[in-house]
Amino acid sequence: MKSAAHLQNDNILSKYILNIKGLKLLDTKNTKFEWLIPNFISKQSLNMIYAGAGSGKTMFALHLCNYLIKNNAKIDEILYFDADNGVDMLQNRQADKIVDDSNSKLKYILSNSLSRFGLFKNINKKAKFGDLKNKLVIIDSVRNFIKGSLSKDENITKFMADLQSIRDKGATIIFLHHQPKQGMDKNDENYKGATAFMDSVDEAYYLQNETDNAIVADNTMILSLKPKKRRSHTKEAVVQIDTKNLSLEFIKDDFFGLNEKEKISLQLAKEIVDQKSEISQSDLANAIQKLANKNYLEIVGRNTLWKLFDKFDGKLFKIKRLKGYGNCNKKIFCNIENVEEK
Template sequence: MKDEIAYIQKQIAEKNAKTHELANLRKLLDEDFLTDAQAEIVGKQIELLKEEVDSFKQRSVTKDIGFVLDKYKKYRLESEDLANVKIEYIQLGFLVKSEITLIAGKSGGGKSLTALAISNMALMNNKVDHVLYFDMDNSISTLKDRKVDTLLNQHKERFQYYTTTHKKNGTGVSEQNIWDILSDLEKANGEEVLIVIDSAKNFLSSGADRDKNKDVSALMKKFKRLRGKKFTIILLHHTNKPQKDIDELTYAGSSAWMEDSSNAFILRHNEYKKTFIFEPIKQRSGCLQERAYIFESETISLKMTPLFESKLSKTDEMLVEAIKTFIASSKNQPTYSDIFKNLIDNGFRNNDKINAVIQGGKGLYWIATKDTKNNNRDIYQLMPDKKDSSDKSKNKQLSQSKSTKE
């Protein structure tokens, strides 16, 4: 041991000597009476010593980094920390457990309505033990119209609704009261709790701007702390007014709204079909899918509907009916070109829309198969049940026609 200590002391002394020599040479280089030739010699020696001293420092850093890393080993992520982690869903393909999901939609577009349905279904299906709904957006009359009292009576303590418009024992509930609750929740385990924030911009601190990253990030940090406690969080948010395309929707405000969320959806309401379409615009956790639902007011729930049908407009439905009629009345199974030409001849002018409906209706209304005798071109026939209903419809029309003539 003594020999090792002596060797270490010798090494340190040599390093100190080199460092001291380098310092002396630098001073010598500043002497007024030094000739150019002498300065050149001193300069070369400084460069050599400098390389040696720098190598001492590098070796020292390499040695010290191991010490630092060992010191903080307890803080780093280990493989066993991820061993039992699994992706769970409160609603498959849509709402991932213990994550922040942003749902952005137009004002009056069904955000709160669908969030209530999701909350009710999560409790009914025992996906969570509690739902905590924080509302700084809607009036008491709106809550009554949406049957919030029904959910409160049905689920009791499992469904808790906090709103600044609510008066309890004559005392107003303030924004600070709501934030006190949210702050205290950071101390709890939220693994079996769903939190709904309605709507997110109303939870910004006084004077904060929804368009500024620093203001939004400060709010999102609070929600991320709750996520760290395994709470599942739905943030309801607004979309901007479309600039050109009426169907073009994007979330409003700072990019931090989406950046700090785990997943995000745009919610579209098809008033014609009375459907709600959730379109994923960000996916960080889980496997998300575009989903469509109808709201069932009696049960305060969402019923999934076929996506293509849910997006149809009145014009789209007219196209579907025209295609079904043409396929049913064709002597031979028509090709794509036959169908397309027939629609154009009958006054439909939007080529992109025609193509979208023909392609989207496959498997729903008609089947496309390859005609091996005709260069493998697609030929179309109605789905069996659709064909039957089409035939019945035609027979009914004929019967009515005969009755009218008689």
């Protein structure tokens, strides 16, 4: 048990620490975790969404704002800072209509002056804790607000510290970012610049345009978003955007969001199972590897392959589990059409 002198010393230390500017005790009574969009964006979080040029990042961000307003999300105001797009591009994407239909909730701010480089530092200096509660901040794109190299951790850490502080004062932040140039047949799903981008965010999503992989109307976009940190139970998301009616819908489809290696691995698996009618998991894996080598294709490793098999059980093939020696389950892959006929 601590003596009165020890307790007094503890109080002196606490008072000293809390007198340091910028430090604040956690208010456990008024602090609670809350989703803005379940398993996707949490309130008062800092998020990065990145993709290659022309993938649909701005279109997604615009329609996400529209979605939140239409669905009465707990957001009082959305501040959209854009230093990446021209007025003609924004009109083409109907940003003006989305703003007009927002009941003044969406403030779209074109930020092309040199003052943009100190914008978030100034916001952080002026805002107090709680001032930014129920505010959503969109930054399009983050590279246009950073002065200096995107590759230097020291430079990015300072910028991200301001965003983290703005988050801690109540705001939810989503910033758009780019990928480095990718090869024709490969995409490493990495973002451009320093590791401090990923280290500083609560969640990072890799956005992929899946429209070419789907049969959809001309005015429809399909985008998949894959979480890279998977904190707080975030999950992969797929959205369908109707650019004519200005609507966004979260849809469920396991086929979107797969990388090239995963797609090739599943295509080979289905091809082999359809030919064999029935095949064990180990034989199937060996056959996939043999066929991939023959055709100079890259596929996923065994651990990822097992996860893909379980994910697509009942979609591309049917897995039967047979009791083997020592109560070990043996997996047999069957042609799904033959199983359905029986």
